Amino acid sequence: TKSSVVxxxxxxxxxxxxxxxxxxxxLQYFTGSKEHNVALREIAVRAKLRLNEYGLFREAGPDKGRQIAGADEEGIYKALGLAWVPPELREDRGEVVAAGAGKLPDLLSPQDIRGDLHMHTTASDGRNTIEEMIQACRALGYKYMAITEHSKSQVQANGLDEARLAEHVGAIRAAAARHKDIVVLAGIEVDVLKDGRLDLPDGVLAELDVVTASPHSALSQEGKGATERLIRAVENP
Ligand SMILES: [Zn+2]
Structure with missing residues (x-):
């Protein structure tokens, strides 16, 4: 039943x-986790059933060996007295009890995402224009978005210096004025320099709605220096 491809x-x-x-x-067996599957098998044993990768089978009675579930995951969980458990929760950290009590939490789904505060456009290393990104965010039902290009140290990503950023912010504000149904914020993904300073002056950053600070270079610093670098960046007003 098994073959491997690369x-x-x-x-x-x-x-x-x-x-x-x-x-x-x-599907259930190979999704795991192992701990979750062990918990399910224990429930099966207590109910005089046997659960394996081929199905759920009776282990006692006149129809011993008969398969009672296995075509879909829901059927297996139901036969064990449980609600279907989303794969993300299958860790044996309380989800089996919750599934038995009908108390599984509602997980976040893509429809719950209201906005995106990190994206690039063709101004740095993105592939789409401001206008295209607005259309895409609107199609996803977002209420807000922030355009956050790279700053000037990211030369290979065509990062923006002060002058290009000022021009770009103007373009973002103009686009925002054309689209009143979604909040379009102007931001930057500013580089954290090796010593923890940021790549653009505070006065420039203060003009923006959203500032994300990212270390992109000198990532092999030793721990103490790396920590001091990030703390200094975080403390930027
Ligand atoms: Zn980025």
Whole structure:
């Protein structure tokens, strides 16, 4: 049932082919985690059932060996008296009890995201214009967005110096004025220099709505220096 392929010469992917009646059981089994699966198998044993990658089977009674679930994950959880558990929660950290009590939390989903405060445009190393980014954010239902180019130290990313940033902020403000249904903020992803200073003067940064500070170079600093660098950046007014 198993074969392996190497994708793009880098990543190995295992392919498994199982009967349709075992699809959910195989998906559940290989999704894990191991701890979560152990907890499920213990519940199965207490109910005189057996859970494995092929399905959920009776372990006692006249129909011993009969498969009672396995085609889909929901059926397995239901037969064990549990609500379906989202894969992100399968860690045996209380989710099995919560699933039995109908008290699983609602997870965030892409529809819950209201905005994005970090993006680049063709002004630095992005691939789309301000206008295209606004259209894309609007299509996602966002209420707000911030355009945050790289600053001048990021030469390979076409980072902006003071003059180009001033011009770019003007373009962002003009675009914002044309689109009243979404809040378009002007920001920067300013470089944290090796000593913790930022790559643009405070007066320039103060004109922006959003400032993200990122270390992009000298990343192999020893721990103490790296920590002092980040603390100094954080303390920037
Ligand atoms: Zn960025």
């Amino acid at each position: 994708v793009n010469g880098r990543m190995q992917a295992d392919l498994r082919v199982v009967p349709a009646k075992s699809f959910g059981a195989a």
